Amino acid sequence: MDDADAEKIxxxxxxxxxxxxxxxxRELLGDxxxxxxxxxxxxxxxxxxxxxxxxxxxx
Numbered sequence: 001m002d003d004a005d006a007e008k009i010x011x012x013x014x015x016x017x018x019x020x021x022x023x024x025x026r027e028l029l030g031d032x033x034x035x036x037x038x039x040x041x042x043x044x045x046x047x048x049x050x051x052x053x054x055x056x057x058x059x
Contacts, residue, residue, distance in 0.1 A: 008033060011028050012037050022034075
C-alpha cells in the first residue's frame with residue numbers, strides 16, 4: 001500500500017466514524033473510489049461471517 005492508498009483509507013475511516021459526511025468523502029475521493037471501498041468492506045465482512053469449518057480436514 002502506498003501513501004496515496006493510506007490517505008484514501010484515512011479519509012474513508014473519517015466518513016465511517018461520522019467525522020465527515022458522505023457528500024464530503026465523495027467529493028474528496030470520488031464516487032468510484034468510495035464505491036470500490038464499500039464493496040471491499042462488504043466482501044471482507046461476508047468472508048468474516050463465512051463458516052470456515054468446511055475447509056478443515058481430518059485427513
